Amino acid sequence: MxxxxxxxxxxxxxxxxxxxxxxxxxxxxxxxxxxxxxxxxxxxxxxxxxxxxxxxxxxxxxxxxxxxxxxxxxxxxxxxxxxxxxxxxxxxxxxxxxxxxxxxxxxxxxxxxxxxxxxxxxxxxxxxxxxxNHRWLPPNAKAKQLLADMGPAVCGYARKHDTIDVPTRMLKWAERTTCAWFLSGHDIDLVSWLFDSEVEQVSAVARRGLLAGRGIDTPDAVVIQARFDSGAVATFESGWVNPETFPTMIDSYLSIVAEGGTIHVDRQKEGILAATPDSFSYPRTMIEGDIHGVLRGxxxxxxxxxxxxxxxxxxxLVSIESSRQVTAVLAAAHRAIDTGGSVRLDDVAPAR
The missing domain is CATH 3.40.50.720 (NAD(P)-binding Rossmann-like Domain)
Structure with missing residues (x-):
């Protein structure tokens, strides 16, 4: 080209x-x-x-x-x-x-x-x-560098929870998706990249109730357990019913254990705390923010x-094939929720 x-x-x-x-x-x-x-x-x-x-x-x-x-x-x-x-x-x-x-x-x-x-x-x-875009977050990019010297990955845990205003007010189409589609895709892409491995089998469970009671037919939370072709395992947790009083709209956490070390990335505070007489918050800085009139992050x-x-x-850096694989993992997870069993990726989405 x-x-x-x-x-x-x-x-x-x-x-x-x-x-x-x-x-x-x-x-x-x-x-x-x-x-x-x-x-x-x-x-x-x-x-x-x-x-x-x-x-x-x-x-x-x-x-x-x-x-x-x-x-x-x-x-x-x-x-x-x-x-x-x-x-x-x-x-x-x-x-x-x-x-x-x-x-x-x-x-x-x-x-x-x-x-x-x-x-x-x-x-x-x-x-x-x-x-x-989480591959461009400085802590995650640093984690990729550090893991290169820590040997094979053993297990991982990634969590993302939104406040309840996201599915109830921000999105007009929340019932056309789930918290896993909306949030865990980031973590599945990130962990697959960090592990340098692809998911081959998943199991998953979901909790419904709070949002359904408000007329929004979508799970409150989803937990996915995945086995990678390298033998590593990971858990991906997502939800979007945190109270609006939670000090940040997104609660995001990552933990990786390798044979030669451990890495934790906690993005809840992102380096800043803000308190006023009326509120307490951790403003988001790493995804996007105005730096002297220029958007950075x-x-x-x-x-x-x-x-x-x-x-x-x-x-x-993010190939369209790797993003197709994330979609396959999430499709398999939602089938596992419906069937109550584990699902192999090849049964949902044969490798291309």
């Missing part, structure tokens, strides 16, 4: 919080520019387009139809920022048109969709990456990494 020296032109698919954040990162980065936004309603596309124009000074066109945006000739790449279950169609359409694709996590919520996406991307020869680092992959033709 030829390299390019001009900024990569991006179209955004979606206008929610992640689309706005991604748009801001692309607008501030010298090697990228947002030229288009698509949404189911032209008004919302136009509103975000105007905001991004103010940031970059470059014209941004709003579209009501994603296919129209893809065919416009105004984009070299698109960023798919739709709800979890709606990533496949724009990805496949963009790849078929020769556009590169950046995709919010998870890659897809079915193996069939993930396979269609991988096939379309590889057939077109374009670059694609799912935004599993693992999310901007991941987006900028993808821009450079498009410009240079190199493969992204």
């Amino acid at each position: 030829a390299t390019t020296t001009r900024p990569v032109r991006f179209g955004l698919v979606g206008t929610g919080a992640m689309a706005a954040l991604t748009g801001k990162v692309l607008a501030q980065y010298p090697n990228s520019v947002v030229t288009a936004v698509s949404s189911r309603t032209r008004d919302s596309a136009t509103r975000l387009a105007i905001e991004l124009e103010k940031l970059s000074g470059e014209p941004v066109t709003g579209y009501e139809d994603v296919d129209e945006m893809i065919a416009s000739g105004r984009c070299d790449a698109i960023a798919v920022m739709t709800p979890d279950h709606l990533h496949a169609e724009p990805t496949v359409a963009a790849a078929a048109a020769g556009l590169h694709v950046l995709i919010e996590k998870p890659l897809a919520t079915s193996v069939a969709d993930a396979d269609r996406m991988v096939a379309a991307v590889r057939a077109a020869g374009v670059r694609a990456m799912c935004l599993y 693992s999310y901007p680092f991941a987006v900028e990494h993808f821009v450079e992959c498009v410009r240079t033709g190199r493969e992204p």
Whole structure:
């Protein structure tokens, strides 16, 4: 793939919080520019387009139809920022048109969709990456370096819990996903990368009740146990019913035990505590934050990494095949929840 020296032109698919954040990162980065936004309603596309124009000074066109945006000739790449279950169609359409694709996590919520996406991307020869940005968190990157000298991994534990306002207010589509799809994908990608190994078998259980009682048909919490092809084992715990008084929206923790050492990463405090007469919190700093007017953190680092992959033709750190594997693990876990047994990955998603 030829390299390019001009900024990569991006179209955004979606206008929610992640689309706005991604748009801001692309607008501030010298090697990228947002030229288009698509949404189911032209008004919302136009509103975000105007905001991004103010940031970059470059014209941004709003579209009501994603296919129209893809065919416009105004984009070299698109960023798919739709709800979890709606990533496949724009990805496949963009790849078929020769556009590169950046995709919010998870890659897809079915193996069939993930396979269609991988096939379309590889057939077109374009670059694609799912935004599993935790590989760019400084503690996790350091953990990868340290584990290289600690020998084979023995076991791992990763936890992510959101406060209850995420499924009840922030997401309008919480019943179309689960806390595992929404949260544990990050941890499955991260631990697989740290272990340098793939999951081959899972068992899982879920707890329902609180959210169902509020009319949202999705589990309160999910626990997945996984065996990797290296022989290592790991537990992935997710939930989204922490009280809103919890001092951080996301409670995130990672522990890895290897034959030659142990690593713990506790991101709850992220280096800062804030207290006022009315509140007590641990503000989030590592994923994204304003540093003297510039967005920094693992999310901007991941987006900028993808821009450079498009410009240079190199493969992204997070391959689309590895993200397809995360989808397969989660699909197997949800089957295990339904059946009450363990599920081999090959029974759900045969290796490609």
